[in-house]
Amino acid sequence: MEVFDLRKVLLSIMVAAMTLGVGAAQPVTIEVWHSLGEAFGAPEFEAIANRFNEVQDDIVVDVVYAGGYVDAMQRAQAASAAGNLPNVVMFEQTRGAGFVDAGSILALNDYLENDPEANRDDLFERLLLTCTYGDTLYCLPYNNSTPLLYYNADAFRDAGLDPETDVPTTWEELLEVGPQLAQYDDNGQLTRWALGLGASPGWLMDAFMGQAGGRFLNEDGSRFVFDGPAGVETMNYWLELIENDIAIVSTSQTEDLFSGRQVMMLQSTANLVDYFNTATFEIGATQLPCHVECYAPIGGGNFYIMDVGDDVKHDASWEFMKWILSPENGAEFAAATGYMAPRPSALETPTLVAAFEALPEARVTYDQMASHGYARTLVPFWNEVHNAYGVATEEVLLSGIAPELALEIAVEEANRLLDVYAR
Amino acid sequence: MTDNRHAGRSRLGASGKSSYVKRSKRNTAITAYLLLLPAFAILFTFQFLPAFEVFRLSMTDRLLLRPESNFIMFENFVRLWNDSRFWNSVWNTFYFVGVSVPIQTGLALVFALALARVFRGVEILRTIFFLPVVASLVSVSIVWDWIYHPRIGLLNEVLSWFGIEAQRWLLDPVLAMPSIIFLVIWSGVGYYMVIFLAGVLDVPSEYYEAARIDGATRWHLFRHITWPMLGPVTYLVLILQMINSFQVFTTVYVMTGGGPVRSTEVVVFYLYQRAFDSLEFGYASAISVALFLFLITLTIIQQQVLGRRVNYDR
Numbered sequence: 001m002e003v004f005d006l007r008k009v010l011l012s013i014m015v016a017a018m019t020l021g022v023g024a025a026q027p028v029t030i031e032v033w034h035s036l037g038e039a040f041g042a043p044e045f046e047a048i049a050n051r052f053n054e055v056q057d058d059i060v061v062d063v064v065y066a067g068g069y070v071d072a073m074q075r076a077q078a079a080s081a082a083g084n085l086p087n088v089v090m091f092e093q094t095r096g097a098g099f100v101d102a103g104s105i106l107a108l109n110d111y112l113e114n115d116p117e118a119n120r121d122d123l124f125e126r127l128l129l130t131c132t133y134g135d136t137l138y139c140l141p142y143n144n145s146t147p148l149l150y151y152n153a154d155a156f157r158d159a160g161l162d163p164e165t166d167v168p169t170t171w172e173e174l175l176e177v178g179p180q181l182a183q184y185d186d187n188g189q190l191t192r193w194a195l196g197l198g199a200s201p202g203w204l205m206d207a208f209m210g211q212a213g214g215r216f217l218n219e220d221g222s223r224f225v226f227d228g229p230a231g232v233e234t235m236n237y238w239l240e241l242i243e244n245d246i247a248i249v250s251t252s253q254t255e256d257l258f259s260g261r262q263v264m265m266l267q268s269t270a271n272l273v274d275y276f277n278t279a280t281f282e283i284g285a286t287q288l289p290c291h292v293e294c295y296a297p298i299g300g301g302n303f304y305i306m307d308v309g310d311d312v313k314h315d316a317s318w319e320f321m322k323w324i325l326s327p328e329n330g331a332e333f334a335a336a337t338g339y340m341a342p343r344p345s346a347l348e349t350p351t352l353v354a355a356f357e358a359l360p361e362a363r364v365t366y367d368q369m370a371s372h373g374y375a376r377t378l379v380p381f382w383n384e385v386h387n388a389y390g391v392a393t394e395e396v397l398l399s400g401i402a403p404e405l406a407l408e409i410a411v412e413e414a415n416r417l418l419d420v421y422a423r
Numbered sequence: 424m425t426d427n428r429h430a431g432r433s434r435l436g437a438s439g440k441s442s443y444v445k446r447s448k449r450n451t452a453i454t455a456y457l458l459l460l461p462a463f464a465i466l467f468t469f470q471f472l473p474a475f476e477v478f479r480l481s482m483t484d485r486l487l488l489r490p491e492s493n494f495i496m497f498e499n500f501v502r503l504w505n506d507s508r509f510w511n512s513v514w515n516t517f518y519f520v521g522v523s524v525p526i527q528t529g530l531a532l533v534f535a536l537a538l539a540r541v542f543r544g545v546e547i548l549r550t551i552f553f554l555p556v557v558a559s560l561v562s563v564s565i566v567w568d569w570i571y572h573p574r575i576g577l578l579n580e581v582l583s584w585f586g587i588e589a590q591r592w593l594l595d596p597v598l599a600m601p602s603i604i605f606l607v608i609w610s611g612v613g614y615y616m617v618i619f620l621a622g623v624l625d626v627p628s629e630y631y632e633a634a635r636i637d638g639a640t641r642w643h644l645f646r647h648i649t650w651p652m653l654g655p656v657t658y659l660v661l662i663l664q665m666i667n668s669f670q671v672f673t674t675v676y677v678m679t680g681g682g683p684v685r686s687t688e689v690v691v692f693y694l695y696q697r698a699f700d701s702l703e704f705g706y707a708s709a710i711s712v713a714l715f716l717f718l719i720t721l722t723i724i725q726q727q728v729l730g731r732r733v734n735y736d737r
Contacts, residue, residue, distance in 0.1 A: 074699060077487055077488060077699070077702075081487065081488075098487075098488045098702060099488060101488060101489070102488035102489055102490075104488070199594060199682070200680075200682075249594065251572065251573075252572060252574070252575060255575065380486075380488065380702065381700070381701045383699070383700035384696070384700040384701035384702075386700075387681075387696065387700055390682070391682065391684060391685060394596075394682050394684045395684050398594060398595070398596060398683050399596055399683075399684050417701055420484075420486070420701075420703065421486070423484075
């Protein structure tokens with residue numbers, strides 16, 4: 001290879017670059033990252049985004065699958081550190097806070113209040129709260145969900161119970177009904193059980209503790225308090241479920257539900273359509289049981305406009321947000337998945353009316369959310385808090401450590417980080 | 424190659440024109456540097472620079488997503504010294520290394536000796552033992568996750584044929600680490616076996632013939648010929664294993680997430696959690712520096728203690 005060849009190569013690269021530069025002038029291009037898997041609405045979302053590119057000429061949306069929630073967050077962390085964030089990103093409920101804290105997110109209050117097309121009043125108030133930090137709105141709800149109680153109606157009948165009336169609606173009812181659903185083999189081994197519990201509870205910690213009347217943070221958000229009475233009661237309740245053969249610690253709940261060994265499962269409404277298609281028995285879905293109060297955490301993901309690029313990019317991103325959130329587009333996505341359409345008016349569209357008619361259980365999450373759906377805890381270091389109470393749960397359920405002690409250690413770590421981030 | 428060609432051409436074609444030779448040499452050097460540049464740029468940007476940056480970060484209170492940070496001297500290292508979770512992860516790592524390295528080395532050597540002989544189907548066996556190495560560790564971990572499943576896993580099913588009670592494996596704080604070690608040995612032993620195999624096949628057969636004439640038994644052959652001749656290979660395998668094992672991560676990340684109850688939380692996984700869960704990048708860097716210093720020290724000790732005893736003579 002002669003050195004002179006290099007010059008020729010460089011020259012041709014430059015010429016090519018200039019030619020390209022002339023061509024790409026007018027439309028604004030925005031990059032959008034989402035985390036929707038194939039079975040969780042990726043094809044529908046991409047179709048909706050592509051339609052946006054077809055119906056107008058000013059904005060070109062480049063949709064990128066950024067991996068699952070964790071992968072996407074880490075990719076965004078790296079992109080943030082490197083200074084090349086995309087324009088719009090879907091973050092899981094608890095994973096946007098770090099970027100809000102870092103100042104990488106555009107506040108949307110002005111857009112939402114001043115753009116008449118945005119229809120501020122036609123958005124579920126409780127879903128907007130998942131995007132609200134203090135008074136500032138940092139995202140718009142998109143693929144939101146709540147956990148539902150899925151159940152095998154045939155197994156209830158098999159146990160001499162009526163699925164219409166005997167599916168538990170409270171903690172106490174679960175304690176009564178649970179043992180009746182249990183089955184044993186000749187050796188006394190449990191072969192069917194009412195419920196599965198994950199060793200790492202995730203958002204179900206929010207659910208149970210909330211039902212027991214507790215929260216992760218105190219009123220003014222200055223301290224973590226999940227080692228309080230409600231946290232301890234939650235863990236003791238789980239222990240009680242396990243001791244009475246009502247629940248087992250399980251890493252294969254979905255498999256067990258569909259093979260008939262586990263009768264009930266607490267799982268996201270996002271799986272609804274999929275589950276109803278998969279089940280070979282009569283499957284039902286209903287609201288979570290209540291205790292001191294009813295409580296359902298709101299999960300799933302929201303779309304954030306990153307504070308990169310100029311106003312032109314921001315405006316273009318906002319236009320795209322409005323497009324995907326239109327009642328029709330929101331309904332189309334919701335009907336295909338089981339996620340909640342963020343606009344109440346979407347529920348009146350022919351798409352969702354037909355979907356509810358075909359599958360009435362698709363409505364359960366809306367009722368649950370509207371009456372007692374709650375945003376999750378929005379702190380930049382949530383992953384670590386999640387790990388901490390996950391370890392506490394393992395200690396209680398697997399190692400027999402007292403809930404008070406296990407939770408106290410977890411709260412200590414959470415509060416330490418609260419102080420670190422207060423600097 | 425390039426060097427010779429240029430030098431040869433200039434000697435043949437232009438005797439006495441020394442300026443041309445000089446220019447040609449300079450051109451050769453420039454070409455060489457240009458050719459090296461991409462590799463060096465990549466290495467420098469993605470390997471060396473981050474490595475230096477880690478040392479600087481380890482003395483700051485940098486949080487991943489917050490650009491501003493303060494210089495805090497050795498505060499992170501003081502915290503590290505008093506961090507019981509760090510010492511737990513150190514213990515877990517030593518547990519992992521202490522059990523997996525000797526067993527893996529021993530098995531690799533045994534397999535290599537067995538497969539060094541010539542018999543029908545030996546190539547197939549060598550391939551089979553090497554297969555797990557080629558498989559992606561992530562996929563392998565996911566498969567083993569199911570093998571270890573408490574109720575529907577293959578392992579408990581097989582054990583039940585022998586009347587052994589079902590275990591919770593990865594959900595059991597006592598059994599989780601041995602389960603991971605077993606998988607790591609299974610997936611890695613083929614790699615070290617191949618290195619040993621090359622070493623065993625490399626031993627000149629005259630030595631064995633000479634020893635046999637003198638009436639040496641098979642044990643003698645191994646003890647006084649194969650083993651000493653394998654010295655450099657064994658040394659290499661041990662160094663590689665130590666460095667790899669102290670950095671164990673993938674299996675833990677995929678299979679247990681450090682649990683249950685932090686029983687498989689090894690140093691690199693703890694570092695990862697600090698960097699990407701609590702986002703304490705400065706502190707994570709300090710852990711990284713500590714691990715680096717430890718590995719360097721260990722390698723030097725290995726070199727001094729083991730390296731001196733290795734016989735490179737033939």
